[in-house]
Amino acid sequence: MRRRTFLKAGVAGTVLLAGAARIPAAAARAADSMAARGLSSADRVVVAAIAPVMLAGALPAGEAKAKAVASVVDGVSQAVAGMPPATRRELGELFMLLDLAPTRRLVAGVSRPWPEASVGEIAAFLQAWRMSRLALLQSGYHALHDLIVAAWYAQPESWPPLAYPGPPEV
Amino acid sequence: MAISDPIRQGLARGWKVTDASRLERDLALEADVVVVGTGAGGGVTAEILTRAGLTVILVEEGALRSSSDFRMREGEAYPELYQESGARKTLDKSINILQGRAVGGSTTVNWTSSFRTPGATLAYWQSEFGLTDLGADALAPWFARMEQRLGISPWTVPPNENNDLLRRGAEKLGISWGVIQRNVRGCWNLGYCGMGCPTNAKQSMLVTTIPAALDAGARLLTRTRADRLRIAAGRVAALECRALDAAGTDLRPQRITIRARHYVLAAGAIGSPAILLRSRAPDPYRNLGARTFLHPVVVSSAVMAERVDGYKGAPQTVYSDHFLEQAPVDGPMGFKLEAPPIHPVLYGMTLQGFGAGHTALMHEFAHAHALIALLRDGFHPESPGGMVGLRDDGSPVLSYPLTSFVWDGARRALLAMAELQFAAGAKRVFPVHEQVADGYASWREARAGIAQLPLVPFKTRVVSAHVMGGCGMAADPRRGVTDSRGRHWHLDNLSVHDGSLFPTSIGANPQLSIYGLTARNASLLAEALARRRAPA
Numbered sequence: 001m002r003r004r005t006f007l008k009a010g011v012a013g014t015v016l017l018a019g020a021a022r023i024p025a026a027a028a029r030a031a032d033s034m035a036a037r038g039l040s041s042a043d044r045v046v047v048a049a050i051a052p053v054m055l056a057g058a059l060p061a062g063e064a065k066a067k068a069v070a071s072v073v074d075g076v077s078q079a080v081a082g083m084p085p086a087t088r089r090e091l092g093e094l095f096m097l098l099d100l101a102p103t104r105r106l107v108a109g110v111s112r113p114w115p116e117a118s119v120g121e122i123a124a125f126l127q128a129w130r131m132s133r134l135a136l137l138q139s140g141y142h143a144l145h146d147l148i149v150a151a152w153y154a155q156p157e158s159w160p161p162l163a164y165p166g167p168p169e170v
Numbered sequence: 171m172a173i174s175d176p177i178r179q180g181l182a183r184g185w186k187v188t189d190a191s192r193l194e195r196d197l198a199l200e201a202d203v204v205v206v207g208t209g210a211g212g213g214v215t216a217e218i219l220t221r222a223g224l225t226v227i228l229v230e231e232g233a234l235r236s237s238s239d240f241r242m243r244e245g246e247a248y249p250e251l252y253q254e255s256g257a258r259k260t261l262d263k264s265i266n267i268l269q270g271r272a273v274g275g276s277t278t279v280n281w282t283s284s285f286r287t288p289g290a291t292l293a294y295w296q297s298e299f300g301l302t303d304l305g306a307d308a309l310a311p312w313f314a315r316m317e318q319r320l321g322i323s324p325w326t327v328p329p330n331e332n333n334d335l336l337r338r339g340a341e342k343l344g345i346s347w348g349v350i351q352r353n354v355r356g357c358w359n360l361g362y363c364g365m366g367c368p369t370n371a372k373q374s375m376l377v378t379t380i381p382a383a384l385d386a387g388a389r390l391l392t393r394t395r396a397d398r399l400r401i402a403a404g405r406v407a408a409l410e411c412r413a414l415d416a417a418g419t420d421l422r423p424q425r426i427t428i429r430a431r432h433y434v435l436a437a438g439a440i441g442s443p444a445i446l447l448r449s450r451a452p453d454p455y456r457n458l459g460a461r462t463f464l465h466p467v468v469v470s471s472a473v474m475a476e477r478v479d480g481y482k483g484a485p486q487t488v489y490s491d492h493f494l495e496q497a498p499v500d501g502p503m504g505f506k507l508e509a510p511p512i513h514p515v516l517y518g519m520t521l522q523g524f525g526a527g528h529t530a531l532m533h534e535f536a537h538a539h540a541l542i543a544l545l546r547d548g549f550h551p552e553s554p555g556g557m558v559g560l561r562d563d564g565s566p567v568l569s570y571p572l573t574s575f576v577w578d579g580a581r582r583a584l585l586a587m588a589e590l591q592f593a594a595g596a597k598r599v600f601p602v603h604e605q606v607a608d609g610y611a612s613w614r615e616a617r618a619g620i621a622q623l624p625l626v627p628f629k630t631r632v633v634s635a636h637v638m639g640g641c642g643m644a645a646d647p648r649r650g651v652t653d654s655r656g657r658h659w660h661l662d663n664l665s666v667h668d669g670s671l672f673p674t675s676i677g678a679n680p681q682l683s684i685y686g687l688t689a690r691n692a693s694l695l696a697e698a699l700a701r702r703r704a705p706a
């Protein structure tokens with residue numbers, strides 16, 4: 001019936017597809033199957049780069065930080081895996097857009113590969129999508145926001161700074 | 171103290187429960203009635219029909235979980251107990267929708283607030299949809315019956331601070347407020363109703379009507395998705411179901427076919443219309459899936475000087491209907507004010523911003539006070555609600571246009587909540603909107619700021635936990651999908667018994683409306699089926 005997945009939503013989708021035209025079909029198919037359950041290794045790299053910016057000031061400092069980021073990546077992957085197939089497909093398209101260099105540059109405005117991107121560059125990308133007038137980019141921002149925020153605040157390690165004691169014993 | 175688990179005890183007693191994620195081959199089953207969905211409508215239906223001596227099969231796409239599984243952790247509860255892990259959204263992704271997906275449906279995770287259908291709503295249904303047999307007097311005994319069945323009574327324990335702030339703010343402003351009735355027995359006042367009640371105090375369908383039906387011999391299929399009705403000659407000939415995997419998200423090859431004398435859809439709003447759409451059920455006047463309502467919710471957060479600890483103590487125990495009563499039901503959109511539970515994941519996802527700004531708000535977590543305004547949709551030509559459609563894979567999706575009529579209500583709601591929060595002593599107020607960074611320090615500042623806010627999708631957080639409509643009732647088949655008894659206008663042996671029946675939103679939290687209406691309609695159905703069986 002009505003098909004309107006992440007990439008195909010409206011005008012923005014057309015722009016994005018034009019930009020992504022150089023993506024080989026095989027890569028697109030791979031993204032489809034990678035999103036079949038949790039995050040692919042390429043998706044994990046993206047989340048690992050974005051999470052410390054999304055959660056600036058919330059993650060522990062020093063050595064504990066890498067562990068916290070890894071736990072957020074795992075949490076996001078689990079959350080994606082628990083979504084129904086249609087949502088997984090849409091998230092797969094969002095991550096494909098961020099994974100692949102041409103669309104990362106064009107649509108996210110991040111010039112270097114994710115592990116090398118600066119905090120400022122990533123924050124600018126998030127802010128641009130958040131304040132964009134295109135529904136597609138705003139919804140992409142909110143998907144990342146909700147997945148990453150949920151993955152962190154589900155963990156007991158995030159609770160002490162909130163002065164949240166955790167659930168009571170029954 | 172060990173809490174006894176009525177579900178595990180029932181299973182040990184020999185309840186007939188089949189988890190389709192472990193099914194090895196196809197199944198063919200028969201019963202007098204098959205009920206799809208085990209939430210508010212399905213639970214009440216199953217109990218009443220089994221009591222009447224009918225054989226019943228219950229079909230539920232969620233899993234059977236119980237108090238021993240409910241560990242009050244958001245990270246577990248949302249994926250296990252909610253549709254789409256709690257991340258269901260409208261088609262354009264601008265509204266987040268919370269619905270349950272488990273045995274007990276949304277009642278397993280709901281917040282226990284119980285209101286009878288408001289008189290103004292029933293009067294509107296009478297005048298606009300001809301539902302003359304659903305007046306307040308006619309329904310009163312059904313509400314009373316369900317209130318008794320589910321322990322619904324006013325909450326006499328003092329409200330938690332988050333709710334008391336609503337009371338104090340309302341008193342300061344001289345607007346009306348009330349104490350909410352709850353469906354609980356022996357509630358521990360923990361505040362984790364949204365993650366499944368760990369003490370079985372909440373009188374959800376999971377611990378009341380469904381155990382009663384299973385004890386009376388009903389059969390329950392879990393992780394089983396009702397796919398479509400097979401329709402022939404104006405009747406339903408069979409229900410075709412698919413087995414789901416252990417995660418409850420993906421199809422397995424096994425199929426389950428159920429034949430029954432009568433079919434009841436209680437898969438909830440979005441869910442029930444989706445089954446009828448997949449079945450290509452007759453819909454000559456294009457009512458199916460239309461007029462789906464949400465009580466769109468806008469949120470206002472505040473920081474208080476003292477701790478609020480909004481995660482603790484029963485949620486939603488105080489309300490104000492003042493802003494529902496300022497105009498006629500079909501005038502500018504009114505709204506109900508309530509104080510929701512505040513837990514880290516849901517609160518963090520809801521709050522605006524990212525990085526340092528978001529973290530700063532989260533660090534005020536223990537001092538956070540939150541109010542929600544539930545907008546009463548569906549009573550005005552400019553509030554026609556949303557439309558359920560199907561994706562390629564047959565899964566349902568709701569499109570819900572946020573019209574300027576809705577935004578007008580949303581703006582008044584954000585203003586009203588900010589004023590009330592300042593009256594209750596808030597230090598700062600943060601309407602949940604992406605362009606409110608540092609919040610407002612005074613009512614005067616908030617009033618000026620909120621007046622200027624661009625209220626548009628995504629910038630303004632809009633959520634819903636009350637999906638209604640899509641299989642609306644009407645006395646005239648041109649206006650609705652079913653009649654006032656929930657009987658499908660074009661299929662003889664099919665009824666709808668859930669929140670999708672409502673021709674408008676309720677204007678109050680909907681569970682008791684569903685319980686009462688379903689008790690009536692299931693009783694009428696039981697009589698009709700008994701008559702048909704009796705020798706002529």
Ligand SMILES: Cc1cc2nc3c(=O)[nH]c(=O)nc-3n(C[C@H](O)[C@H](O)[C@H](O)COP(=O)(O)OP(=O)(O)OC[C@H]3O[C@@H](n4cnc5c(N)ncnc54)[C@H](O)[C@@H]3O)c2cc1C
Pocket residue numbers: 206207208209210211212229230231232268269270271272273274275276277279280281282283284285364394395396397436437438439441442445486635636637667668669670678679680681682684
């Ligand atoms: C977090 C939350 C808090 C709430 N708080 C309150 C409150 O305080 N007070 C109040 O009055 N209301 C509250 N509600 C709303 C209330 O619980 C619902 O309106 C009510 O339960 C709806 O009843 P229903 O029978 O229509 O559907 P549901 O109770 O949602 O049940 C529908 C069931 O059908 C199943 N289903 C769907 N499709 C299929 C299919 N194809 N095959 C098989 N099974 C299927 C679903 O998994 C679900 O279990 C809340 C809801 C939520 C989510």
Ligand code: SF4
Pocket residue numbers: 282354356357358359360361362363364366367368369370371372483484485
């Ligand atoms: S507040 Fe009461 S009903 Fe809610 S989870 Fe706690 S004990 Fe159960």
